[in-house]
Amino acid sequence: MVHAIRIHAQGGPEEMKWEPVELDDPGAGELLIRHLAVGLNYIDVYHRTGLYPVPGLPAVIGMEGCGEVLAVGDGVTGFKTGDRVAYANPIGSYAEERLITAERVVRVPEGIAANTAAAMMLQGMTVRYLLNVTCKVGPDTTMLFHAAAGGVGLIACQWAKYLGATIIGTVGSEEKASLAKAHGCTHTINYRSEDFVARVRELTDGKGVDVVYDSIGKDTFPGSLDCLRPLGLWVSFGNASGAIKGFDIGLLSKKGSLFATRPTLFTYTAKREDLVDSANDLFDLVNRGIVKISVNQTYPLRDAAQAHRDLEGRKTTGSTVMIP
Ligand code: NDP
Numbered sequence: 001m002v003h004a005i006r007i008h009a010q011g012g013p014e015e016m017k018w019e020p021v022e023l024d025d026p027g028a029g030e031l032l033i034r035h036l037a038v039g040l041n042y043i044d045v046y047h048r049t050g051l052y053p054v055p056g057l058p059a060v061i062g063m064e065g066c067g068e069v070l071a072v073g074d075g076v077t078g079f080k081t082g083d084r085v086a087y088a089n090p091i092g093s094y095a096e097e098r099l100i101t102a103e104r105v106v107r108v109p110e111g112i113a114a115n116t117a118a119a120m121m122l123q124g125m126t127v128r129y130l131l132n133v134t135c136k137v138g139p140d141t142t143m144l145f146h147a148a149a150g151g152v153g154l155i156a157c158q159w160a161k162y163l164g165a166t167i168i169g170t171v172g173s174e175e176k177a178s179l180a181k182a183h184g185c186t187h188t189i190n191y192r193s194e195d196f197v198a199r200v201r202e203l204t205d206g207k208g209v210d211v212v213y214d215s216i217g218k219d220t221f222p223g224s225l226d227c228l229r230p231l232g233l234w235v236s237f238g239n240a241s242g243a244i245k246g247f248d249i250g251l252l253s254k255k256g257s258l259f260a261t262r263p264t265l266f267t268y269t270a271k272r273e274d275l276v277d278s279a280n281d282l283f284d285l286v287n288r289g290i291v292k293i294s295v296n297q298t299y300p301l302r303d304a305a306q307a308h309r310d311l312e313g314r315k316t317t318g319s320t321v322m323i324p
Pocket of ligand 1: 040041042043122123126147148149150151152153170171172173176215216219237238239240241242263264265266311312313314315316317318
């Protein structure tokens with residue numbers, strides 16, 4: 001018997017209950033993991049509220065964790081008891097221990113602490129595909145990145161700076177502006193007090209940016225489209241303020257023959273080799289100190305409800321982990 005945070009219905013943070021759950025022995029292809037740290041991500045909020053479905057109820061939510069292998073199922077190769085591993089999918093990480101298919105797990109290099117690994121897998125591999133695959137960001141790229149002081153945001157600022165891009169980041173406070181700048185953001189805009197479209201136009205001499213990375217959704221739509229140059233790329237990859245409803249594809253033509261994509265990490269890492277390449281690229285940048293993972297909040301896992309309230313209340317910066 002172990003403890004986990006489960007929801008019996010989708011809804012507010014109060015639906016998350018710390019309760020005992022039974023675990024079987026690992027089946028063929030599975031590992032039993034004891035979590036050392038569990039990552040907090042905005043997708044956990046969508047799973048909790050019902051914006052995204054969960055496989056069934058009751059559900060252990062949470063997508064990301066780092067742990068130690070306790071037992072190995074039949075047919076698993078490449079992992080043994082005692083290995084330190086991490087993952088960013090599938091759902092079920094808000095638990096002291098869990099079963100997971102070995103296909104979705106990677107070994108964590110020695111120099112990377114468990115808290116760091118748990119904080120960075122989902123957000124870091126997301127930044128990797130956003131900047132290197134969805135759009136090939138380089139020294140000639142000018143980009144707008146919303147929520148630049150968040151978990152994904154602070155990693156994106158550092159990675160994009162390393163690639164040589166000019167980064168305009170939106171933030172919700174002056175403290176967050178300083179933090180984003182300290183992590184490589186070229187310019188910041190406080191979109192709570194400034195008109196971000198007008199400021200982007202000003203900062204780009206009226207030209208607009210090459211690419212907008214928008215994880216805010218409802219509140220920054222359609223403004224984000226107005227920040228783009230003709231033929232620019234709108235990457236809508238999240239809904240922190242709520243989902244965009246009734247998107248009219250004709251807007252892309254009216255606003256300059258724009259390109260649009262709505263990507264998810266889970267497509268970009270669906271193949272085992274892509275997962276391994278993504279994780280290795282991320283580990284490499286972290287090991288070389290090019291990307292530093294800011295674990296700015298830590299909670300006991302049993303207080304996950306408070307962690308969700310703080311994340312939704314825009315009180316967190318950088319990444320957050322929860323300790324079982
Ligand atoms: P963050 O740490 O970035 O937290 C969300 C931030 O969004 C807040 O801190 C806040 O920053 C900003 N925000 C703006 N408006 C709101 C609002 N109405 N309510 C709450 N927050 C708001 O979270 P993550 O790093 O975990 O994720 C960032 C985004 O990236 C999420 O939308 C997530 O779904 C998405 N994502 C998408 C992936 C994909 O593959 N598609 C994978 C990973 C993440 P501020 O106060 O500065 O505005």
